[in-house]
Amino acid sequence: MRAEFLKGHLDFLILAALEGRPAHGYAIVEELRHRSDGAFDLPEGTVYPALHRLERSGLLASRWSEAAGRKRRIYRLTTRGQRSLVRHRKEWTSFARVVTLGLEPAK
Amino acid sequence: MSTSDSIADFLAELRDRLQLPRELAERLIAEVEDHLIDALRALKDRGHSEKEAVDLALARFGAPEEVAKCFNEEPGRKTTGIHKEAGMKSRSTEGIILRVSIYLAIASTACFLLGFKAGSQAKLPAAQGMHRVWWEHASKSFQTVWFEIGFGTLLVAFVLAGLAWRDWKGDPTRDSQ
16 A cells, blocks of 8 residues: 555544544554554654644643653543544545445446 | 664654754654654564664664654644644634633623612612512512522533633643643
8 A cells, every 4th residue: 555545644543543542652553553454554753743743733632651660652532633533534434435436347 | 783772873863853842852752762662672572683673663663864854844834634624623612612601701790780789779768668568579589580690690601611621621732741
């Protein structure tokens, strides 16, 4: 899969990865890889600018958390982020259906 | 070169290339370091040698110049799509709720003032006999009604202000550093 395809939807994928489960950066990357069946092949470093972008937009919130002597930045969906995810999931499902129908070979 | 040297060099190069406020840059470096430690541990658990794990973790993360470029572009990045929409929605929703709660608080103050006025009119010296009794009763009823409306409105104003506060508090830029 072309990296640009994923990059264009990275923000939504991150929101979905955080739905119902706050996580730190590495766990988010692992979740993205798991959800994409290993197809997520963007440089992992690109996830962090996206996380900060989403945070600035108010779709994610983060805080430091300390466990086993390690400080970690934990991200979670905000109410706004959750609403945005639901709305875009609906739009994407409808968009994907239309494109899939449009790409079907002529009968 | 040891594992810690490789990661330290990577982080130093990334730090040098970041053109962000110091506090934010340090936060990002701490996050990246944390990520690399996790990645190293996971790769070693999968059977990679120390050197392989470091090389792979750094390669997967991306070159420092590329990662720094992504970060540096962020603050000046034109807000579009999902972000613009989220920002506009949040401003409008919180703003409307807050405005409504302020109007309701003003309305409740007016109700209390009317209630006090009605109460003070109950003691009008000009009223006499039955007329005075009726006047006092009516004034006290008005006072009670105004006070009830005032309390109700104030309660709704508090609830709405609380909702606006919750939304505002949910804004992550508030605890981002």
